[in-house]
Amino acid sequence: QVQLVESGGGLVQAGDSLRLSCVASGRTFSNYFMGWFRQAPGKERECVARISWSIGSTYYADSVKGRFTISRDNAKNTVYLQMNSLKPEDTAVYYCAGPLRQIRGRYEADYWGQGTQVTVSS
Numbered sequence: 001q002v003q004l005v006e007s008g009g010g011l012v013q014a015g016d017s018l019r020l021s022c023v024a025s026g027r028t029f030s031n032y033f034m035g036w037f038r039q040a041p042g043k044e045r046e047c048v049a050r051i052s053w054s055i056g057s058t059y060y061a062d063s064v065k066g067r068f069t070i071s072r073d074n075a076k077n078t079v080y081l082q083m084n085s086l087k088p089e090d091t092a093v094y095y096c097a098g099p100l101r102q103i104r105g106r107y108e109a110d111y112w113g114q115g116t117q118v119t120v121s122s
Contacts, residue, residue: 034100
């Protein structure tokens with residue numbers, strides 16, 4: 001049984017940092033991309049960061065570029081999202097997902113975590 005379990009969300013002030021973790025179990029994702037998504041109330045789901053599990057190539061949405069960093073620890077089967085200089089507009093439920101597939105310009109995944117709430121106050 002494949003599981004993705006996120007942790008690390010919380011309530012912070014604007015300008016603070018948080019690190020999200022996603023532990024994968026039940027299979028390896030070594031030949032695929034993993035991603036962090038977020039969804040705020042009334043907004044579409046957004047893929048904010050992607051990483052190639054095997055070679056570590058990373059890609060970011062413009063909205064988080066320069067502030068967020070995605071990384072992985074192969075030995076721990078864990079993907080991280082370091083979020084710095086957080087803004088109120090970063091408030092959302094954050095999901096870890098993979099392996100990623102691109103369908104008509106959108107990223108989809110076979111497996112999703114349960115989500116972790118990030119709330120940034122002004």
